Amino acid sequence: MEEKRVNPPAGSSARMAGVATRAGHPGAGGDLPSREAAWQLVCEWVQSDSLRKHLLAVEAAMRRMAERAGGDPDRWGLAGLVHDLDWERYPTREDHPYRGVEALRQAGFPEDIVHAVLAHADYTGTARESDMDRALYAVDELTGLITAAALVRPDHSLRTLEVKSVVKKMKEKRFAAGVDRQTIEVGAQELGLTVPELTAEALAAMQGIADQLGLAGEPGQPAEKTVTSS
């Protein structure tokens, strides 16, 4: 976990930056900020390389889950990309994810994404109402487990990691003990998937961006500490 606290929220510098209007998504919460603007906001708030990679992993998993569920990959991906925006600065239940939500609203993120961010943490009491909410909850911890499972492989590669290995690691309580298994199980159940089915989707998504995650198996690739959060 990141304990470091850095500068206070910069607030307005990224406000509305690059907010693009798109064709409306009736009932889906309005227009989306551009992916570029979202990444700019992430880079403003998050300095930790491992936390940025966690956000990229969840983004990729969310895009894939959207494709599977008939959702909007851009919208679901943004929810994944920003869900832990405030974790580095405010890693407590008093602040996370509420500080991030404030920044997201200021930056013009629609309320369905804000809702998904709130609902990804059980303790907020925000119900998971949409498929996007449920997907974010389901893949958040799972991507951490998959990262940890890749890092203990000799080649540190996602590309040679198999679903069955991840599921086996999930059953080993001492492995990546900070990863909440119950969240993964409940999340899969809420999506109507088995844990291996959910794992297959998340793993495939992460394999698609293995280079960005530093888990493509290049020689000399340094191990990164896994970041997970609520």
Ligand SMILES: [Fe+2]
């Ligand atoms: Fe997370």
